Amino acid sequence: MILSVPQKSMPSKTEVKNSARLAQRAAALEILYDVVDGINRCPDLDSLLNHSLRVLKEMVGARSATVRTLNSKGEMCLVASLGFDEDDVATRITLPVENCFCNQALSRGELLCKSDPESCSLLTGDAVLDASSSQMIVLPLYYQGATLGVFNLFLDDEGMAKREDVLDLLRRIGHQLGVAVANARQVEELQQHTIRNTRASLAHELHDSLAQTLASLRFQVQALQETVGGTLPVLVDRQLNQIGDGVEQAHTELRTLLAHFRAPMDGNELVSSIQQVVDRFNQDSGINGIFQKECGQVLLPDEVQRQVLRIVQEALTNVRKHANARTARVLLRAVGNHYTVLIEDDGQGLVGHRSKHEGEQLGLEIMHERARALEGELRVESERSEGTRVELSFQCQSVIRSVDVKDVE
Template sequence: MTAAPDKIVAQAIRSTTPPAANADSDRPAWGRLGLLTAALAVALGAAALVGFLASRQPETARWFYLAQLAILLAGGAILGLIVARVRRDLLGPLAQLRLWARRMRNGELSARMPAAEDDELADLARDINRLGDEFRSLSRRKDERERAQTVRLARKTQSLDVLYDVASSLSRAGDLDKLLESFLDTFIELVDARAAAVRLLNDNHQTRLVASRGLDPAVVEKDQLLDIGLCQCGWAITGGDIRVQHGTQPCAKILGMPMLPRDCTEFVVVPIQHQDRVLGVYNLFLDRPLSALGEDMRDLLISIGRHLGLVVVKARLDSDARRLAIMEERTALGNELHDSLAQSLVGIRLQLKMLGETLHKKDLPTAQDEVRRLRAAVEEAHTSLRELLANFRLKIDDRGLVPAITDMVQRFRDESGIAVFFQNECRELKLTPAQEIQVFYIIQEALTNIRKHSQARNVRILLNNEADLYTVLIEDDGLGMAEVSDARAGEHIGLAVMRERAARLSGELVIESEPGEGTRLILIFHSPPLAAKSRAAGG
């Protein structure tokens, strides 16, 4: 521990206080100056005495004046010696001391005072030089601590960048393997590793290599699947803690080939966790010990593993949601075909039978009527098929629900000529992909019913939320309905489909309508608790 500056100064000042031995050694030097001063005083006294005697004995005054002149000359010489001595032993060291202080003040901590052996202030100069050495040593230690702290802060900043990149990936959709691979370059830069890899646990109690950097392609091909009981990767999964191995020789024995052309110093295995479940590991091939990277590096690697666990869980949930959405979309397509086009084809089939019977009777006027009705039925079936294809071409892309609704509203407005106003009042839309699909198709079905049956001129769509409670309002100024149960056949089918989708959202669908007053449809549902937990963990 470096001594405090005031302690160093106090110690240096104490060291400048000469001990008794030094005081005794300095007495001859200061005694010579005292002797010279005494000699000058004696000379001045003698000159005064000679002048007094010359005034008393005029006959010999000439000789007294000559003696007085000689004494004064001797006194002048003594005075010159005194001045030279003061300049050399006092004024010179003081000037050097002032120069030393100026250089120290300007940051030149290597400044020193010359200390001659016969200098009257040699001990003081040596003490001052020792004080300067202490200050220089203190400054050097301070600079070293500042450099170490700067390196530590830079590493902390880099670590926060890594955690931010991992956390921000929670909002990105994409392939999980490519997502994990994108982090490896960051990991390598963080710990100055030679190589890195990510392995995920599968249902067969094996670890699958999903991403790697710095490994030979032959090693990657041979290292695809490993049982969890064979090596450090599996032991880290079963134990749930960081494993550190000296080199990769045990791994090379399992693979039958070296993992690196030149072996690393340490092979680090970090578990990828979500809550209490271990989903896999990531590996770091280091050329220096993990302990040399800092005492907080181990905690940082564990934190990165937990953030990666969130990424893995979210990616898997998104994949499941997409598969479910595809299944639901296929089911919806089947229902639409059954409820619209299939019924139209059944009607056409019956009309063809009636047309055949009419022609058999050679009743041409009736046959012509049947042909007109049949042509109208075919045209209606064709229109239904076009609407069905158009509706299923409208999909939710990576932009999300709101842009998809905007595109759908614009297309509906252009094709129907009905004025549609879409208001999005959600501050932050946090729905799963499956929920977005259900909301999208409910709005789409409502617009289809409005175009077919309402004769409306204006439609308003409002999307709103308060925390996790979401509301979708769709209202028009059309004909309305006496009772929902008395709705026409096409409307009944559409309402049934919308209610089914609302049930999949675990929500409530409310329909308000009166003849001539238009129709209002209100969908109320909550975002799932899992989405809220994922947001809290990611935030």
């Protein structure tokens, strides 16, 4: 007896379509899960956007991709890019986007596709645009009517940009990431608000306690000098003057500390903040302080900017207290994401004065610690009677960097 082998029936067109649809839904769910997992797992916003950029680039088969966030001045700041040469990515100049195609997606909060990315590249002058691609997908990150950033996906094939299921999935991902960006910014604003309140509280406490005590001591020492001036032995008179100088110096340093605590950090870009520090140095020391910049406006993350300013302040404090200088210079240089801050003076130098000024050595150690916190390098050079040179170098992604004419030339 011969057993017949049952013949498998060919699936119908409906079954094939249903299977394909189920496969697409499964793939879409897997991608959404990957994005949501990144939202929960990534430690910060930049890590999340980098992770999402890789997911989206692989999802649509893009040749290259970028992600940018919109700052308060309406400028797009590059966060991450994939598929570009290092020379192109190094040109991370933040530019206004009023006339850019991306601005249409930003203002509408809608996903848009463009078939000639070269026109955007010519318009913005931005090297981080893949003008040779045949299609660009612009995916805005939006939340509650506000657009917070944008993904640019550059494709060789226009077919993917015409698939409605793919575009619908991109829209859902854009909304999820928009919520994540909004939440991250709210957390950051809350943290900065807490820091400002703490600093203000400390400033009030110092003003109401130590500042009042030092002011009273200044008055008493001045009154004593006026009362017994010229009648005391030379040694006693000298010691009284040293006490007066010490109280005056402590009062000046406390005023500087109070100014640091009260100074608003966010909203002030680094150039104007350093200028304020140098102006205060000129006022308190009588030394000719000069600030020079080789960059445009620079707004760094608050913690980075705070560390840089503290290094500048400590270096200038050392100049005022120990250098016996006539002139001090502060230089800020920015080339791409590389920053250099130079503080130098024409004073007596550090050689031969190490044992005498223990506070100065402590200040240098603190500056080195701050430089390490920036993952940067601090170099101190000094020669007797030839002054001291403190140079800080570090790398950081600027929140905004407007372009000066000198930068372009």
